[in-house]
Amino acid sequence: MNNFNFYSPTHYYFGKGKEEETGAAVKLAGGSKVLIHYGGGSVIRSGLMDRVKKSLDAAGISYCELGGVEPNPKASLVRKGIELARKENVDLILAVGGGSTIDSSKGIAMGVPYDGDFWDFYGMRDIEEALPIGVVLTIAAAGTEACDDSIITDDVTLLKRCATSDLIKPKFAIMNPELLSTLPEAQIRYAMTDIVSHCMERYFTRTPDVDLTDRILEGIMLATMKAGKKLLEDPNDYGALCNFMWASTAAHGNNFMAVGREQDWGAHRVADGVDSLYDVPHAVSLSVIIPHWMERALKVDVNRFAQFAVRIFGVPMDFHDPELTAREGIAAYKAWLKSIDMPTTMTAIGGKAEDIPKLAEMMFDRRPIGGKFLKLTEETIDEVIAIYELSLASD
Numbered sequence: 001m002n003n004f005n006f007y008s009p010t011h012y013y014f015g016k017g018k019e020e021e022t023g024a025a026v027k028l029a030g031g032s033k034v035l036i037h038y039g040g041g042s043v044i045r046s047g048l049m050d051r052v053k054k055s056l057d058a059a060g061i062s063y064c065e066l067g068g069v070e071p072n073p074k075a076s077l078v079r080k081g082i083e084l085a086r087k088e089n090v091d092l093i094l095a096v097g098g099g100s101t102i103d104s105s106k107g108i109a110m111g112v113p114y115d116g117d118f119w120d121f122y123g124m125r126d127i128e129e130a131l132p133i134g135v136v137l138t139i140a141a142a143g144t145e146a147c148d149d150s151i152i153t154d155d156v157t158l159l160k161r162c163a164t165s166d167l168i169k170p171k172f173a174i175m176n177p178e179l180l181s182t183l184p185e186a187q188i189r190y191a192m193t194d195i196v197s198h199c200m201e202r203y204f205t206r207t208p209d210v211d212l213t214d215r216i217l218e219g220i221m222l223a224t225m226k227a228g229k230k231l232l233e234d235p236n237d238y239g240a241l242c243n244f245m246w247a248s249t250a251a252h253g254n255n256f257m258a259v260g261r262e263q264d265w266g267a268h269r270v271a272d273g274v275d276s277l278y279d280v281p282h283a284v285s286l287s288v289i290i291p292h293w294m295e296r297a298l299k300v301d302v303n304r305f306a307q308f309a310v311r312i313f314g315v316p317m318d319f320h321d322p323e324l325t326a327r328e329g330i331a332a333y334k335a336w337l338k339s340i341d342m343p344t345t346m347t348a349i350g351g352k353a354e355d356i357p358k359l360a361e362m363m364f365d366r367r368p369i370g371g372k373f374l375k376l377t378e379e380t381i382d383e384v385i386a387i388y389e390l391s392l393a394s395d
Contacts, residue, residue, distance in 0.1 A: 001209050001260035008254040010146040011172040014246070018176045019136055022052050022094070023059025029132050029171040031092030033062045035085045037105045038096045039069040043138060046182060052096060052136055064088045069101045072153045072160065072275050072282070075119055078107035085112045085131070095135045095170075099142025102135055106150035106168040109133050122152060122161035130167040136174040139183065140245040141191035141283070143198060143252025145173035151272075158276040159362060175249070177241035185232060189340045190283035191248065192228035196221050197286045198252040201268060204297060204304060204373045207261040218311050220251050225336070232340070265370030267293040270387055273362035278349050287342040288349060291334045292390035296383055297374040302326050346391040356388045 011028070013021050026034055034056070036049075043049045056063055066081050085093065085108055095105035110130040111118030121127050135145040144150075149164040180188075199217045224247045230240035251257060270293060271285035278285075298305050306322040309315035309329020313336070318325045334344050343349055364378055371377065376384055 002207055002262065004259045006256070006259050007166055008146065008169075008256070009166075010170050010254060012146075012175060012249070013172065014175045014177075016176060016178055018174050019048060019051050019179075020055050022134075022136060022174055023055040023057070023061050025172040025174060026056065026061050026092060026094065026134055027059050029092060029134055031061060031094075031132065031134070033064075033088065033090050034092045034094040034134070035081065035088065035090040035108065036063050036065045036094050036096055037069065037081060037101055037108065038065070038067045039098075039101050040067070042182075043096050046179075048136070048138065048179065049096065052094075063094070064090065069097060069104045071100050072279070073100045073104040073107075073151075074155045075107075075152050076155045078104055078111060078118060078152060081105075081108035082111040082118060090131070092132045092134060092171075095133065096138065098137070098139025099144040102133075102142070102144040102170070103150045103152060105133055105135075106130075106144075106163070107152050110150075110163065110165075110168060119152075119154070119161075121163040121165075122150075123163070127163065127165040127167050130165070133168060133170045134172045134174075135170045137176075137245070138179050139187060139191065140180055140248035141187075141194040143195075143248050145170055145175070146249055146253035147255060153276055160272045160276050169254075173249070173253075175245055177238065177245045180231075180241050180245060181235045183235070185235075188228055188231050188235070188244075189342060190281050191244070192224055192340055193283040193287050193337065193342055195224045195244075195248050195251045197268070197283075197290060199224075199257065200290065201264050202257050202261065203308065204264050204301075205261045206301070206373060210261045213257055213259065213261055214307075216250075217257055220247050220257070221312055223247050224251070228340070262372045264373035266297075266372070266374050266376040269363050269370040269376065270359075270384060273359040274346065274349075274351070276362065277355060277359060278346075278351065280349050284343060284349060287337050288344055288346050288351070288391050289387065291330060291337070291344055292387050293374065294330045294333065295390055296387055298323070298326055298330070300374055305329055345393065346388070347393075351392055353389070353392060356385060359388055360384050 227240040227243040274285035305326035313332035
């Protein structure tokens with residue numbers, strides 16, 4: 001296990017009706033006027049926005065609003081939010097939504113006190129100051145409600161970049177599992193894929209002696225698969241909703257699953273360009289890339305892949321041929337994705353061989369690019385190309 005520093009400032013408000021404590025949470029975080037940032041009309045139609053505003057009113061917190069966040073949030077809306085927040089003298093950004101809304105809110109929070117363009121922070125400049133951020137979570141998937149990064153897409157170039165800093169970890173996260181019960185079935189499938197993928201980026205590591213976090217990651221993956229299956233059958237199963245929402249935070253939110261171990265994130269970087277070029281949800285990109293990343297990464301540590309196969313999918317261990325066990329595990333993972341109606345090839349989402357050079361270019365624009373388990377650098381671009389080519393093959 002490696003040395004580590006761990007910092008988790010987020011205050012979690014978890015359970016039924018917790019959105020009614022939003023005003024108190026804002027006040028505790030030092031806010032007096034907030035920008036409520038959200039996506040589409042679902043938070044309004046569901047009555048959630050009214051409950052949030054009522055709580056803010058009761059606490060004497062004033063507010064302004066900015067909606068319109070889309071999946072793969074765009075830089076143009078962040079700039080609009082920065083302008084509005086400055087004009088209204090906002091001192092806290094309140095994200096009401098899921099990962100995209102929270103990412104966009106973080107961009108606004110770091111851009112308000114900065115004299116230049118907020119895009120400078122996305123891969124090119126350290127963050128020195130940011131407004132505090134609060135979250136009312138409506139989708140469990142990304143873990144963004146407590147993590148230290150924000151991913152934004154440039155509208156013109158379609159480049160997707162990440163900013164990272166403890167300064168953009170939310171001060172609080174309001175988490176009512178019941179809010180997940182109204183999500184479309186597709187969102188549950190996407191969330192299952194996201195949560196398991198976040199675990200896998202940590203699970204496949206070169207760091208030895210990380211048995212504790214191995215076991216916790218395995219537990220999160222198994223609990224997610226179980227709870228997600230229940231929710232696809234009964235979206236009102238409150239026990240499953242609780243496990244599902246907390247699994248998302250545990251997998252990625254406060255980064256506890258990364259302590260003492262080297263993470264990979266190469267598969268995510270390979271998938272990022274797929275999001276942007278084909279305009280699909282991030283979970284869809286992950287589902288078409290990760291199985292093929294696994295096929296290339298297998299050679300790095302066959303025994304770790306065999307362990308994954310045995311502990312997650314119950315594949316019998318072949319001690320004479322661990323690679324056989326490992327490959328059966330990859331096949332089982334792909335079968336699980338198909339069982340929840342997720343695509344496993346780029347072809348299924350309109351991917352073309354002629355797009356591969358552009359995808360690789362988009363990946364290497366971003367820093368850091370990831371790839372600590374399977375080395376993915378400009379010197380090993382053949383690996384990246386191979387993953388894209390494998391993902392085009394039909395099942």
